[in-house]
Amino acid sequence: MHQPGRLNPPPNVLGDDVPLGPLDGRYRAAVAPLAQHLSEAALNQRRVHVEVEWLIHLTESGAVPGVRRLTPEETSYLRSIASDFNAESVAELAETERVTLHDVKAVEYYVKKRMEGHSLADLAEIVHLFCTSEDINNLAYALMVRDATALVWLPSAWALHEDVADLARELRDLPMLARTHGQPATPTTLGKELAVLAHRLGRQLRRIDNSEFLGKINGATGTFSAHVAGAPDTDWVQVSRSFVEHLGLTWNPLTTQIESHDWQAELYADVARFNRVLHNLCTDVWTYISMGYFVQVRGQGTVGSSTMPHKVNPIRFENAEANLEVSNGLFGVLESTLVTSRLQRDLTDSSMQRNIGTAFGHSLLAIDNARKGLAGLDADPKALARDLDATWEVLGEAVQSVMRVHGLEQPYERLKELTRGRKVDAEVMREFVAGLGLPDDVAKRLMDLTPGSYVGLASRLVDELR
Structure with missing residues (x-):
């Protein structure tokens, strides 16, 4: 029964293939390359690859007594089972799994099926030998x-x-x-x-x-x-x-x-x-x-x-x-x-x-x-x-550091009194520096300093990027 204020569409009106999550919907293009590696289909492709390579390895290593070696053509054919794995293969595996109710067993049967009627038929039971899923x-x-x-x-x-x-x-x-x-x-x-x-x-x-x-x-x-x-x-x-x-x-x-x-x-x-x-x-x-x-x-x-x-x-x-x-x-x-x-x-x-x-x-x-x-x-x-020019008080660190180097008394406290909770402009800061009695060259260095030039080695440090 239709309820007022609610949308009650008939079943499946949107179709069976509507993506549930955004990665398979609006963002698919950005993440599509990952599907070749981390999807369910990719998992089955890698399973086929491992099964095939294990069979080849058992024969090449002589690990199982009495099992013959493969010809180069047989090895190439086996590897093509994995390399040719495609959308049709995914559908076939899904059909097999509906019977086996076991995903890896379905993969084993998938490989064995491709060995039927082939020179490899005698090695079908070597597929998945000694393996747990x-x-x-x-x-x-x-x-x-x-x-x-x-x-x-x-x-x-x-x-x-x-x-x-x-x-x-x-x-x-x-x-x-x-x-x-x-x-x-x-x-x-x-x-x-x-x-x-x-x-x-x-x-x-x-x-x-x-x-x-x-x-x-x-x-x-x-x-x-x-x-x-x-x-x-x-x-x-x-x-x-x-x-x-x-x-x-x-x-x-x-x-x-x-x-x-x-x-x-x-x-x-x-x-x-x-x-x-x-x-x-x-x-x-x-x-x-x-x-x-x-x-x-x-x-x-x-x-x-x-x-x-x-x-x-x-x-x-x-x-x-x-x-x-x-x-x-x-x-x-x-x-x-x-x-x-x-x-x-x-x-x-x-x-x-x-x-x-x-x-x-x-x-x-x-x-x-x-x-x-x-x-x-x-x-x-x-x-x-603009922000730099409005905050001359940040030079307080530089001034009190120079005062410390030159032995002036209470440098931190004097700058705290000058700058804390107050807006300081260029004139106030330079007047303060001028009255410190610092050597002329040191005073000039501080007088020339601006918030925009007080950046230390920042530019050079960028070179540390590898």
């Missing part, structure tokens, strides 16, 4: 996360870092009134403050660049029990290690049924820390925009307000903030949950890992928005100069 899954996830990080997320994050670093270099000499605790403080340069953020971002990215991606293939409880039962004379530790390393991963020798996921927790903590630094950049730049230090002019053809025509809102930075919060919420749950598994195995990680792509997706979307926001900024030197 987690032997396949942990390696597939490690490959997915490694490639998504290295090929999609890191290049985008490094590009953002370079955007910030370039802007820091461009604005290295532009003096700016600093604000500690939100109050006027010793001046700096806008470029130096951006360089601080670029330096912080770069440090986290170098940590992520050096991440380890671990894997294991050692059976149902990590003991190689089935392996030893089937082929007792094989050095299964060596076979396992060489296979994992062949995939480009770091071998984990000691696990339960699952690889312990500690490397994932470490990586996600580092990415979350990068996110937090980027969040800090967004809030600082947003504040500089609100103070007029930056104006948004380049590429800003958007509607800032539906009712106030003059407005250009800093929506790119606000969007980035929100997506960074979502990303960090997910990374935090992943980090804390994945490192715990009851006894030798529980299934909490299975559902949890399906959210890895979403966590990276919101971070990637935030990076994209931050980069677009930065590209639309121009500094306004006049606005910065």
Whole structure:
């Protein structure tokens, strides 16, 4: 029955393919590259890849007595099963899984089906030999996360870092009134403050660049029990290690049924820390925009307000903030949950890992928005100069420091009396300096000092950016 004030559409009026989340809806274009690595389809493609490579490895290593070696053509054909995996393959696997009610078993049958009627038919039962599902899954996830990080997320994050670093270099000499605790403080340069953020971002990215991606293939409880039962004379530790390393991963020798996921927790903590630094950049730049230090002019053809025509809102930075919060919420749950598994195995990680792509997706979307926001900024030197010229009291630090060096009495207290709670202009400050009795050259140096020139080594420090 229709209820007044409510929209009661018929079932499925919007269609069955309506995206539930924003990453598959309005933001799809920004995160689409991640789908090739962190989607359900990508997981199944990597599973097929691992199953095929394990079969090849068993035959090439002679690990299973009596199993023949592959011909080069057979090896090439097997690898094409993974490389040719496509949308039709996804649909076929889904159909098989409706029968098996087990995703990895469906992958095993998918590979075996492609060996039927082929010279490889005699090796069909070697597919998935000695493997528990987690032997396949942990390696597939490690490959997915490694490639998504290295090929999609890191290049985008490094590009953002370079955007910030370039802007820091461009604005290295532009003096700016600093604000500690939100109050006027010793001046700096806008470029130096951006360089601080670029330096912080770069440090986290170098940590992520050096991440380890671990894997294991050692059976149902990590003991190689089935392996030893089937082929007792094989050095299964060596076979396992060489296979994992062949995939480009770091071998984990000691696990339960699952690889312990500690490397994932470490990586996600580092990415979350990068996110937090980027969040800090967004809030600082947003504040500089609100103070007029930056104006948004380049590429800003958007509607800032539906009712106030003059407005250009800093929506790119606000969007980035929100997506960074979502990303960090997910990374935090992943980090804390994945490192715990009851006894030798529980299934909490299975559902949890399906959210890895979403966590990276919101971070990637935030990076994209931050980069677009930065590209639309121009500094306004006049606005910065106005604030500096209105706060001559910040030179009190310089004057009392020089007084200390030259042995004058109560320098801090005298400057406190002059400046605290009072606006001081150039005339007042210079009159005070003139009456101190300092050596002429020292007095002249102080008399020539302005808030805009009191920036120390700020410009030079920008050169510390790698």
